[in-house]
Amino acid sequence: MADTTKGLSHRFVRDWLRPQWAWFALGAMFAAVTAAAAYGYGEITMRSIDWLGTLDSRIFTVTPIVIISLALLRGTALYWQTQANNRGVQRAMVEIQHALFGKLIKGDYARLQAAASGEYVSQFANDMNLIREAALRVATNLAKSTLTIIASVAFMFSKDWALTLLLLVVYPLAFWPVVRLGDRIRGISRRAQEQAGELTSFLGESFQGARTVKAFGLEEYQHDRARKGFEERARLYLKVLRSKAMVDPLLEMFGGLALAGLFAFAAWRSLSGQATVAELVGFITIIGVASPEVRALGTLNSVVNEGLAAADRVYAALDSQPTVIDRPDARPLGKAKGKVEFNDVRFSYPGGGPTLNGLTFAVQPGETIALVGPSGAGKTTVFNMLLRLYDGSSGNLRLDGHDVRDVTAMSLRRNLALVSQDAFLFDATIRENIALGRPGATDDQVKAAAEAAACDFIDALPGGWSAPAGEGGRNLSGGQRQRIALARALISEAPVLLLDEATSALDSESEARVQLALAGLAGKRTIIVIAHRLATVRRASRIFVMDAGRVVESGAHDELMVKGGVYARLAAHQLT
Ligand SMILES: Nc1ncnc2c1ncn2[C@@H]1O[C@H](COP(=O)(O)OP(=O)(O)OP(=O)(O)O)[C@@H](O)[C@H]1O
Ligand SMILES: [Mg+2]
Numbered sequence: 001m002a003d004t005t006k007g008l009s010h011r012f013v014r015d016w017l018r019p020q021w022a023w024f025a026l027g028a029m030f031a032a033v034t035a036a037a038a039y040g041y042g043e044i045t046m047r048s049i050d051w052l053g054t055l056d057s058r059i060f061t062v063t064p065i066v067i068i069s070l071a072l073l074r075g076t077a078l079y080w081q082t083q084a085n086n087r088g089v090q091r092a093m094v095e096i097q098h099a100l101f102g103k104l105i106k107g108d109y110a111r112l113q114a115a116a117s118g119e120y121v122s123q124f125a126n127d128m129n130l131i132r133e134a135a136l137r138v139a140t141n142l143a144k145s146t147l148t149i150i151a152s153v154a155f156m157f158s159k160d161w162a163l164t165l166l167l168l169v170v171y172p173l174a175f176w177p178v179v180r181l182g183d184r185i186r187g188i189s190r191r192a193q194e195q196a197g198e199l200t201s202f203l204g205e206s207f208q209g210a211r212t213v214k215a216f217g218l219e220e221y222q223h224d225r226a227r228k229g230f231e232e233r234a235r236l237y238l239k240v241l242r243s244k245a246m247v248d249p250l251l252e253m254f255g256g257l258a259l260a261g262l263f264a265f266a267a268w269r270s271l272s273g274q275a276t277v278a279e280l281v282g283f284i285t286i287i288g289v290a291s292p293e294v295r296a297l298g299t300l301n302s303v304v305n306e307g308l309a310a311a312d313r314v315y316a317a318l319d320s321q322p323t324v325i326d327r328p329d330a331r332p333l334g335k336a337k338g339k340v341e342f343n344d345v346r347f348s349y350p351g352g353g354p355t356l357n358g359l360t361f362a363v364q365p366g367e368t369i370a371l372v373g374p375s376g377a378g379k380t381t382v383f384n385m386l387l388r389l390y391d392g393s394s395g396n397l398r399l400d401g402h403d404v405r406d407v408t409a410m411s412l413r414r415n416l417a418l419v420s421q422d423a424f425l426f427d428a429t430i431r432e433n434i435a436l437g438r439p440g441a442t443d444d445q446v447k448a449a450a451e452a453a454a455c456d457f458i459d460a461l462p463g464g465w466s467a468p469a470g471e472g473g474r475n476l477s478g479g480q481r482q483r484i485a486l487a488r489a490l491i492s493e494a495p496v497l498l499l500d501e502a503t504s505a506l507d508s509e510s511e512a513r514v515q516l517a518l519a520g521l522a523g524k525r526t527i528i529v530i531a532h533r534l535a536t537v538r539r540a541s542r543i544f545v546m547d548a549g550r551v552v553e554s555g556a557h558d559e560l561m562v563k564g565g566v567y568a569r570l571a572a573h574q575l576t
Contacts, residue, residue, distance in 0.1 A: 005186070005308060012311050016092040017135065023088030028143040030081035035147035037074035038289045042155040044070070046282035053278070078144075085139035093132055097124065100314055108322045109389040110350055118201025123317070126196050127310035130189070134307020141300045145293035152290035159279050166265055167287075170258045171294065178247055178298045185243045186305035192236035193310060199229045244302045251298045255291055262287070324391050326408045333407040336400040336415045338365040338495035338526030340386065344395035347385060347549075355381050357549035358395065365400075365495070368518065368527040370537035372567065373546035379530045380421055381549075383498045388412055399496070417494035419502035421530075423485040425473030430458055430484060431465040433473075437488035449491035452517035453483045454510040479505040486514065497527045503536055515539065534574045543567065 017024065044066045051059040104112065104120060112120075156164040206213060206222050213222055262283065269275040340363040347356040355378050363369050371379045384390055385397055388404045396403050404412055417437065425433050434449055435441040446465075450458060457480055461467040473481040482505050489497055497518075503511045518527060519539065531537050538557040545553040545560065545567045553565045560567035 005183075005305075008308055008311060008315070009304070011315070012308075016096055017088070017139075019095070020088035020091050023084050023091070024139055024143075027081045027084035027088065027139055028147075030077040030084065031143035031147050033077035034074050034081065034144055035151040037070045037077070038148045038286070039151040039155050040066070040070045041289055042152070042282050042286035045285040046159070046278045049278035049281045081144060082140060085136060089132060089135045089139055092135060093128060096131065096314065097128060100124070100317060103318050103320075106322075107320065108324050109384075110324075111320070111322070114350065116198070116201035116205075118199075118204045119197035121204065122193070122197035122200040123313060125200070126193055127313055130193070130306045130310040131314070134304045134310075137296075137300050137303045141293075141296045145297050145300075148293045149290050149297075152286045155286050156283060159282060160269075160275060163262065163265055163269070163275075163283065166261060167258055170261055171254065173254060175298065177250055178301055181243050181246055181250075182301040182305040185240060185302045186309045188236065188239045188243065189306040189309040190312065192233075192240055193313065195229075195232055195236055199233055202226065202229055240306070244299070247299050247302055248295065251295045255295075259287070324388060324409070327405060330406060330408045332411040333399065333402055333415060334411070335493075336495050338415075339363065339398075339400050340496060340526060340528070341398045341401075342382070342385075342395070343397065345385060345392045345397055346394045347381065347390065347392040349381075349390070355549050356385070356392065359546075359550050360395075361544050361551050361554065363526055363528060365526055366523040367542070368522055368529065368540050370529045370531060370540035370543045371546055372531065372537055372543060372570065373552075374570075375532075377546040378549040379546055380500055382546075383418060383420075383500055383528075383530070386496075386498065387416055387418065415494050416496045416498055417489035417492040418498045419482070419485045419489045419500060421500040423473065423478070423481040423502070423505075425469040425476070425481055425484055427469060427471045429463075429466045429468060430461065433469050433484050434487045434491055437490070437492040441491055445491055446487075449487040450484075452490050452514075452520075453487035454506070454513040454517075455480075455483045455487055457483075477505075479507065479510065482506060483510070483514075490517070495525055497521070497525055499527065500530045501532070502529075504531065504533065508535070511535065532570075534571055545570075 044063060048059055048063045050056070051063065100123070153164060153168070156167065202225065206226070213219060266275055266280045266283070270277070270280070342359050342361050345356050345359045346354065348354045359378070359382065361369075371382060373379060385392055386399075386404070388409050391405065396405075398404065399407075399412065399415060426436070428436075431446055434446050434455075437449070438445065458465055458467075467475065469475055469481075469484070473484070476484065482502060486499070486502050489499070489502075503514050506514065515536070521527060529537060529540060537543055540557075542554055542556060543560060544551045545565070547566060553560060553563065553567055555563070561571060562568075
């Protein structure tokens with residue numbers, strides 16, 4: 001925990017609630033009206049008792065009119081108070097979520113990769129609920145309850161200061177254990193939310209992996225794992241609830257004590273003629289109005305502590321410093337010619353062994369080269385480095401002679417068009433998925449790119465170009481997904497195309513068509529192809545063979561075959 005409770009809540013109020021101050025000020029104004037009405041209740045009760053004693057006719061006129069007016073006034077003010085606070089809190093929530101999402105999505109790729117996606121989803125769902133709840137309660141109760149209590153105390157002081165002092169000593173005593181409980185709730189809530197994140201991850205994984213679950217008959221296995229998760233969730237949640245459950249009874253007990261003390265004291269004062277019955281009834285009325293507010297303040301503490309635990313996590317994410325960031329003097333890179341160089345690049349994934357071990361190779365603008373090599377050799381990592389999703393530990397890599405760390409990441413990536421190994425699509429229409437590669441793409445450009453990527457299946461889809469791709473592209477077959485991803489890369493004007501197993505799922509005919517389209521780009525765009533299939537790479541002007549993070553051979557297909565090295569061996573297996 002980076003902040004103290006006080007520091008954290010100050011910061012939260014400053015960052016998110018203060019910008020909405022106008023709404024909260026409006027809410028507080030209505031809260032003041034409710035507090036004034038409470039004071040009025042005390043007054044009218046006292047007077048009415050007097051009138052009752054003397055059979056004053058005002059008991060039939062003034063009393064009902066004032067009480068009904070006060071009720072109407074208080075009710076209306078309560079409604080508008082809630083409305084104003086809701087507005088303020090909802091607006092603050094939009095800002096918090098927007099800031100958190102922006103921080104996460106713009107932050108280090110490594111960080112997004114490292115945590116299970118469920119943790120982020122959970123952070124949005126659960127933490128935001130807790131924060132919303134806490135902010136609403138603070139906005140509603142703090143003004144209304146505090147002002148009502150102040151008005152009540154003021155009323156009591158004006159009638160009987162000694163009695164008031166007694167109450168002021170007894171009531172706060174009740175708060176001490178309640179505050180202590182709040183600290184505990186915050187600690188438990190933090191753990192409960194972490195576990196909720198793990199559970200969300202597990203659920204997401206189970207449903208996304210439904211095919212594997214069913215194919216391997218893992219339903220019972222997952223079912224049991226889920227039960228453990230639910231039980232743990234219930235256990236932690238019960239712990240939070242147990243602490244929260246103690247708040248109300250504690251306040252109830254102290255409330256009863258206070259009432260008993262009040263009667264004893266008042267009786268003693270009445271006997272000595274220092275207090276009237278009307279005063280006593282006025283007191284009881286005002287306590288009746290004030291005690292729900294006291295109680296609300298008591299339970300507010302536990303809700304706020306849950307919210308603070310959530311805010312703590314949000315701030316941990318907001319405060320994290322990305323490591324792959326633009327240097328202060330980074331320049332935007334214009335449209336590159338497409339020369340790519342790796343010079344003795346070394347790199348390890350966080351927590352992993354060395355993946356690139358002095359990788360060196362160069363690609364000329366307009367050239368088509370291939371990266372081949374055994375699985376795990378580090379081919380995809382080459383693309384990750386070039387896109388600057390990670391920074392290398394030594395050596396350098398350049399685009400058009402610019403070290404990738406000297407230019408802004410945004411401008412660097414605009415020069416690169418990737419088809420990733422997983423051919424990821426968004427849950428948008430087919431047309432949108434292609435057009436995403438080029439802002440403002442026209443229909444003709446989309447059609448041309450789809451044509452080049454052999455996407456002739458689109459017209460046959462139910463919905464055609466407007467067919468939804470589904471989450472991650474699940475409405476399409478693997479090969480269809482690849483071709484849409486390819487079209488998205490081809491439509492972009494990036495001078496460098498990065499194709500990571502981009503045609504591995506295509507039938508030979510479609511692949512041949514894609515190859516033809518790519519051949520048409522020769523001289524215009526630099527193309528780096530990663531592939532295992534010989535047919536995909538043999539036409540490359542040069543083939544770099546990678547093994548264990550470095551280039552072990554390079555040359556054209558025929559040269560490498562003659563050499564009889566790693567490439568010839570890989571090729572031999574495919575030909576047989
Ligand atoms: N996000 C990651 N975190 C940690 N290690 C990783 C990560 N991604 C890859 N690696 C490791 O880096 C090595 C190279 O992975 P890479 O994905 O570059 O291989 P590849 O040559 O593309 O293999 P393939 O042909 O199977 O796609 C592997 O040993 C892998 O375990
Ligand atoms: Mg790979």
